[in-house]
Every structure is written in C-alpha cells, then in structure tokens.
Amino acid sequence: MIYLYQGVALLEINELKQIVEALLIATPEPLTEARFHTCLGDSGSKIPLQEVISELASDYENSGRSFFIKEVAGGYQIVTNAEFESYIKGLFSKSGKLRLSQAALETLAIVSYKQPVTRNDIESIRGVSSDSSLRTLLDRKLLEIRGRExxxxxxxxxxTSTEFLQYFGLNSVKDLPRLREVEDILAEDDNELV
Amino acid sequence: MKNQLHRIDLEMFEGPLDLLLFLIKRDELNIYDIPIAQITKNFLEYVDLAKELKLHSAGDFVLMAATLMKIKARMLLPIEANGDDEIEDPRTELMNMLLEYKRYKEATSTFSEMERFERPHYYHIPATWSPQQEDNTAILEDVKLYDIMLTFQYLIKNYEEPATHSVAVEEVSLSEQVGFLNGLLQAKAKLSFAGLLEKFESRLVVVVTFLAILEMLRSRQVQVKQSKLFDDLLISRGSTFGN
Known part of the structure; x- marks a missing residue:
C-alpha cells in the first residue's frame, strides 16, 4: 500500500512504519507530531503521525510483542507491558521504581491542580511544612521551578514537568480527574450521617 | 501499651488537618458544627505524644493546637450583637481549611492509584551518550535554576579556603563583581565557573560572584550552560550583554 495524500504517492506505509519505529526507539522524549514532521522533512509534512502509530500499534499487538506505544505528555513513547516487571526489576540496583510517600503525593496533587504555586500555597492547604517533599519531587524531576511570583x-x-506526565501516564494535566467540589464532599458526608 | 498504639496512629497522619479529619470521622462529628472543646481535648493528647516522639512535624501540630484553643476561647466570649451585622462563627476558617484539605487528600488517593497502575511499565530510553550530548559545550540549553543551585553547592563544597589567621574586612560588592564578569566576557566569549573559582581567595568572593551571575542571568546579560548535573557552569554573553 502506498500512502496517498490528495492523490500523490508519498511513502509506502511499510516504510513509514519502519521510520516511525526507528524514531520511537531513538527519541529521548515523547515523539510529537511536530517533531515527526521535522524528522521527515518536506515530504512528510502531510502524513498524520497518529495513523501510522495506530497501524504500528496493531502490528505489535497482533505479533505479541512485550511492549506497546503509549500516548504520553503530548507524544508517543515505547513502554513495556506490565507482566514483565518482575524480570525488568533485575536490571536495576534498587528493587524497581521507588514509590512516592504520602506527603510527596499530597504535595504533587496540590501543585498539579493549582500550578503555578508557591511553597506557601502548598503549606497553607496541607497545614504542614512541605520542604522535604518539595525537595524530593524536584530531585526526581517531577516538579520544576518556573520563575518567581x-x-x-x-x-x-x-x-509539574514532562516527567510528571510520564510518571503518571498522562497525556496532559488536563487529563487529571476533576477535583471534587466542596459541596459534593459535604453532600456525601451528610448521607453518611443519616 | 497505650502509647505504642498511639505511636502507630500518629505516624499515619500527614499533619494536623489530617488528624482533625480523622477525629471528625471517628467520632461522627458534624464538620459544620464542630464541638471545639471535645476535639481540642482529643487533639491535645496526640500533640503531647508528637512532642514526646520529637516528630518532625510536631511544630505544625502545636500551631494547630494553639488555633483550636483560640477558637475555643472566642466561643466562650459573649457575643456582642451589633445591630444587623452578621456574626461570624469562629470555626468557619478552620472548617474551610479542613474541606479544602479534604479535596486534595481525595485527589492524592487517585494519584496513588495512577502511580500503582504505571509502576510496572518501563520506558524505552536511549543511551546516555545520544548525539545531543556529544557536543560538550552546548548540551543542556535549558538549565534550570535548581540545577545551578545544586552545582554551586557541589562546587563550593570542594572549595577550601586557605588557612590564615589575619582578620581583614573584605570589601566586595555585587556591582563590582558584575563589572568584573562583564570585563572578562568582553575579552572571552566563554567563562568556566570552576575556572573562576580558582582565582578567588575567599568564599565570600565566590558567593558574591555567584550572586552576580544569577543577577546577570535574570537580566539576560549572560546565559549559562551545563553538560550534566553537577558539571561546570559555562557562562557566555546573553541577549542584552553590553547594553
């Protein structure tokens, strides 16, 4: 099959799939549509990355690969399937990925919904000093400093950073579940009391 | 035995608000109408324990205890009816804080679930010497302030002041160091921060020079690049250099 755009033959789909695969293997960050077009130059500017990705993704699925293509942080990346975790862990000196503490998760939740925020904003919601959680999150690159108030x-x-989106498997911060309104929480509490 | 039990409990709480929410739920209290006397008493028991255990967050618990006692005192005062002015319940602010905290606490459990779901997946990451890192002088275009601070901490740790016993007042000002860097950059396109350190005789000069770099970075007189974390900082002319 030849990939056609407005009647003009551009690239064969198999060749395209190989190109996208190579890009996914080599990309240091999620492969975006814009970056893909830069890589292909003029000839590729009309080819929608998403179509090639879905072809490639079904190839992987049908041939039983140990990985899949994940849509994350506004682009695409190759990610391993969950069932291989126990083997992959052996590659690292620490036993797999470190989990975040409850304090760090709370801090992260506040930043992701209210960003940009100051340390003071965070602490006035949490009611505890959040210095060390902030430090952990900065060290792990899940948060970044973006200017000053x-x-x-x-x-x-x-x-929050691109790494944050990767860590939680999100395409954008807009994909976060909506924060419940205070009224909803109160309504539920009233029901509990009855 | 009782203490043992408390100890486990206390470490479960993320802070005073978390503890208050727990007490409200446990004793089935109405968050709209918190019995301040009762909750203050229960709360204080935990605070004493927090102090005893020298918990990192003990200060935050003590602060909340003071707030609770203030509210309790205010509720004992007779209410002065001032015409039609609406009288604010002294507990309102605390209630709002608790509700706001509860929203994020709920969101936290969602984050925890997402984390658990993503945990077994690993990203394909290319080798660290990928092409963009081969040109050693211009690698990380976008050096974050936090990275610069870490590097400074790292570099100054290795910087030992020569042992002397003379006491002299050192006069070095920020504007002096800005001028000094300006002069150097006029002659040379690139400066190494580690190289600069070798020229200075005291930590004070190092610190002031570092501040001068931050100041010039802010006003875009210079730009700073770094090849990897903790590596030397390379200072070059910025977009407003010489203006």
Missing part, C-alpha cells in the same frame, strides 16, 4: 518576597513558583 511578582509579589513581595518573590517566592519561587513550582510546576
């Missing part, structure tokens, strides 16, 4: 003290502003 304009107000007095010019406090640092924190944001």
């Amino acid at each position: 304009d107000g007095p003290g010019r406090a640092l502003l924190y944001r």
Whole structure:
C-alpha cells in the first residue's frame, strides 16, 4: 500500500512504519507530531503521525510483542507491558521504581491542580511544612521551578514537568480527574450521617 | 501499651488537618458544627505524644493546637450583637481549611492509584551518550535554576579556603563583581565557573560572584550552560550583554 495524500504517492506505509519505529526507539522524549514532521522533512509534512502509530500499534499487538506505544505528555513513547516487571526489576540496583510517600503525593496533587504555586500555597492547604517533599519531587524531576511570583518576597513558583506526565501516564494535566467540589464532599458526608 | 498504639496512629497522619479529619470521622462529628472543646481535648493528647516522639512535624501540630484553643476561647466570649451585622462563627476558617484539605487528600488517593497502575511499565530510553550530548559545550540549553543551585553547592563544597589567621574586612560588592564578569566576557566569549573559582581567595568572593551571575542571568546579560548535573557552569554573553 502506498500512502496517498490528495492523490500523490508519498511513502509506502511499510516504510513509514519502519521510520516511525526507528524514531520511537531513538527519541529521548515523547515523539510529537511536530517533531515527526521535522524528522521527515518536506515530504512528510502531510502524513498524520497518529495513523501510522495506530497501524504500528496493531502490528505489535497482533505479533505479541512485550511492549506497546503509549500516548504520553503530548507524544508517543515505547513502554513495556506490565507482566514483565518482575524480570525488568533485575536490571536495576534498587528493587524497581521507588514509590512516592504520602506527603510527596499530597504535595504533587496540590501543585498539579493549582500550578503555578508557591511553597506557601502548598503549606497553607496541607497545614504542614512541605520542604522535604518539595525537595524530593524536584530531585526526581517531577516538579520544576518556573520563575518567581511578582509579589513581595518573590517566592519561587513550582510546576509539574514532562516527567510528571510520564510518571503518571498522562497525556496532559488536563487529563487529571476533576477535583471534587466542596459541596459534593459535604453532600456525601451528610448521607453518611443519616 | 497505650502509647505504642498511639505511636502507630500518629505516624499515619500527614499533619494536623489530617488528624482533625480523622477525629471528625471517628467520632461522627458534624464538620459544620464542630464541638471545639471535645476535639481540642482529643487533639491535645496526640500533640503531647508528637512532642514526646520529637516528630518532625510536631511544630505544625502545636500551631494547630494553639488555633483550636483560640477558637475555643472566642466561643466562650459573649457575643456582642451589633445591630444587623452578621456574626461570624469562629470555626468557619478552620472548617474551610479542613474541606479544602479534604479535596486534595481525595485527589492524592487517585494519584496513588495512577502511580500503582504505571509502576510496572518501563520506558524505552536511549543511551546516555545520544548525539545531543556529544557536543560538550552546548548540551543542556535549558538549565534550570535548581540545577545551578545544586552545582554551586557541589562546587563550593570542594572549595577550601586557605588557612590564615589575619582578620581583614573584605570589601566586595555585587556591582563590582558584575563589572568584573562583564570585563572578562568582553575579552572571552566563554567563562568556566570552576575556572573562576580558582582565582578567588575567599568564599565570600565566590558567593558574591555567584550572586552576580544569577543577577546577570535574570537580566539576560549572560546565559549559562551545563553538560550534566553537577558539571561546570559555562557562562557566555546573553541577549542584552553590553547594553
């Protein structure tokens, strides 16, 4: 099959799949549509990456590969299937990925819904000092510092990073589940009391 | 025995708000109408324990205890009816804090689930010497402030001050060091921060020079690049250099 765009033969689909596969293997960050077009140059600017990806993805699925293509952080990346975790763990000195503490997760939740935020914003919601959670999250690159607040003290502003999206398997922060409204929580509590 | 039980409990809580939510749920209290006297008493028991255990967050618990006692005191005061002014319940602020915290606490369990779901998946990552890192001078275009701070910490740790016993007042100012860096950059396109360190005789000068670099970075007089974390910082002219 030849990939056609407005009647013009561009590239054969098999060749395209190979190109995309090679890009996915070599990419240091999620492969975006824009980056894909840069890689293909003029000839490829009309080819929708998403179509090639879905062809490739069904190839992988049908041939029983140990990995799949994940849509993450606005692009695509190759990720291993969950069932191989126990073997993969052996590659690392620590026993698999470290889990985040409850405090770090709370801090992360606040930043992801309210970003950009200062440390003070976080602490006034949590009611505890959050220095060490912030440090852990910065060290693990799940958060990054994005400038300073304009107000007095010019406090640092924190944001979530691309690594954050990868860590939680999200395509964008917009994909986070909606935060429940206070009214909903209260309504539920009232029911509990009855 | 009783303490043992408490100890386990206390470490489960993320902070005073978390503990209060627990007490409200356990004793089936109405969050709209919190019995302050009762909850303060229960809360204080935990705080004493937190102090005893020297918990990292003990200070936050003590602060909340003070807030609770303040609310309790205010509720004992006779309410002055001032015409039609609406009288605010002294507990309102605390209630709002608890509700807001509860929203994020709920979201936290979602994050925890997402983490558990993503945990067994591993990303394909190319070798660390991929082409973009081969040109050693211009690798990370986008050096984060946090990276610069870490590097500074790392470099200054290795910087030993010569042991001397003379006491002299050192005069070095930020603007002086900005001028100094400006001069150097006029002559040379690139400066190495580690190289600069070798020229200085005191930590104070090092620190002030570092601050000067941050200041110039902010006003875009210089740009800073780094090949990897903790590596030397390379300083070059920025977009507003010489203006």
